Amino acid sequence: MQTTTKPLDVLIIGAGLSGIGTACHLAREFPNKTIALIERRKTLGGTWDLFRYPGIRSDSDMASFGYGFKPWLASKVLADGPAIREYVIETAKEFKLYEKIHFGLQTQTANWSSTDKLWTLVTRDEASGEEQTFTARFLISCTGYFNHDQGYQPEFVDEACFKGQIIHPQQWPEHLDYRNKRVVVIGSGATAVTLVPAMAEKVRHITMLQRSPSYVFALPNKDKISDVLAKFLPDSWVFNLARSRNIAIQRALYLSCRRWPNAMRKFLLGQVQKQIGQHIDMRHFTPQYMPWDERLCVVPDGDLFDALRSGKASIETDVIDRFCENGILLKSGKTLEADIIISATGLQLQMLGGMTISVDDQPRHLNEQMVYKGLLIENIPNLAWVFGYTNAPWTLKADLAGRYLCRLFKHLDAEGKSVALPKGSPGMALDTGIVDSLQSGYVQRAKDIMPRQGRSAPWQVTMHYGKDKHMLLKEALTDSALQLF
Structure with a gap:
């Protein structure tokens, strides 16, 4: 020693x-x-x-x-x-x-x-x-x-029957090839809403399978205000202004959700409806709990909604009955076929x-x-x-x-x-x-x-x-x- x-x-x-x-x-x-x-x-x-x-x-x-x-x-x-x-x-x-x-x-x-x-x-x-x-x-x-x-990995019925790969994001294989594969992501949190749009372009199809929805909030991924201010002000000023502004906005959003949950629920669901239009059922984005009983899921530039509208991605709200050779059988009787199952089930x-x-x-x-x-x-x-x-x-x-x-x-x-x-x-x-x-x-x-x-x-x-x-x-x-x- x-x-x-x-x-x-x-x-x-x-x-x-x-x-x-x-x-x-x-x-x-x-x-x-x-x-x-x-x-x-x-x-x-x-x-x-x-x-x-x-x-x-x-x-x-x-x-x-x-x-x-x-x-x-x-x-x-x-x-x-x-x-x-x-x-x-x-x-x-x-x-x-x-x-x-x-x-x-x-x-x-x-x-x-x-x-x-x-x-x-x-x-x-x-x-x-x-x-x-x-x-x-x-x-x-x-x-x-x-x-x-290791992350949190629940036990799924007949998990051993599945012939494909089961992956937890915390142990992501370095050279995983998911091109043209059918992928199911189990989860509705920050990891799931990140994985789906990131993988959608290369996969054959990717499905986000959730037991219950989360609040999803689209955020612009470019700070246009700071870009404009940077033309006239020193970098340190621009950064401090952005930092103060964003801290205030985040706090206001959180407090608004706690003080006026019904109004904020309506606002959050409304901005999702504008993103997905009439092509996707809003039940997939309508949580049973009130805003900020759990963390909000942020999607930059609405990339998750883009993936869903493109048809390369879809979303299912259902309960897993069991795993089978070619995917997941849901309680509704529907089978989600998969070559890869990603268990984004948390920490x-x-x-x-x-x-x-x-x-x-x-x-x-x-x-x-x-x-x-x-x-x-x-x-x-x-x-x-x-x-x-x-x-x-x-x-x-x-x-x-x-x-x-x-x-x-x-x-x-x-x-x-x-x-x-x-x-x-x-x-x-x-x-x-x-x-x-x-x-x-x-x-x-x-x-x-x-x-x-x-x-x-x-x-x-x-x-x-x-x-x-x-x-x-x-x-x-x-x-x-x-x-x-």
Whole structure:
């Protein structure tokens, strides 16, 4: 077993968008602190390196999904996966982070010693199997929220009878040839509505099979306003205007859906009706739930509707009875013939990248703790858990988290202290996870592993950018819930 000889000031787990963004804030504000990142994959990018299926892209605009400190200047609103991965790599190089990243290490355990005031993290080199140990004063988890080893794959009746290929998008074959093939995509979420138009041109036919519809919202994929402003204003101004504008629009859309669900339902369904005309049954786009009980599915320039109108793609709303040799038999009695079946059935959630946490060798389970200011974990010293927004671009919250941690570290240094420990009051906790308001399947499946939230601040998780910005960047750092020593 290899052991690092000197404790690090900060150890970040994960070199995706959140991990690199957090490291950039710390490297800029604390050039003399020792910082390292651990990344399980052989390169950085996280989600945007893992997923390689056709059409993979962001479902948030890049002006607000990208880093606030590194403008995204391309006019394309929803960037594809490779472009986002290159953006993360470019940012890491710009902030000289590559030499700080340890690649190919899977985190196993992390134990806090109250005596030494240090974390000891045990990792395993996935190539050699060798264990390597790191010690650090502060630990930051930027691992995202899903299991990178496998997605959610339900068991289908007679699945083994199917003679073709069954694929989950998370394990997309590198050289899959789907030209002139009959393809069925099972699912109605962001992945499904991305795959169908991306594959439609090359396949013989592609069908999106959904048990129930999702809200689908068409968004222009070119920022024409910014293109015009760029002719007269500096790039930084154009970016900041676009970022502020898009954050405000996203928040207004979300709040409108929550406050006036019936009116917004009518609006969202109306814009779909205009796209599909009279040729496609609206029942395929009419969810049983209200807007934002689950995330909206964004389609750039209405590409999904274009694919459906072209005849190369179709949509079925039905329940699977069983798989058969040549495809899927539905409860209605209809058979969907297929050479390839893509199970876009969602993610398998996982906290802290699967790592187990203990304090003085006593296990700490995340689902038994509350989250302090949506970032620090109750009863666990010097641990930050970066979890982004579910109703807005993920990185908006990650950016606030990085900036808050810089404030916290400066305060600790100024006071001559080294430990931050959130402590909740008896009766404060609610039996409610931080994302329980969403009805999405992947959220409901993970209710037993997500952290809890409290009845009031600073233990409530608001999923509100404006409130979080004030709380994390403006409010006093010290309060009765956070012990510093």
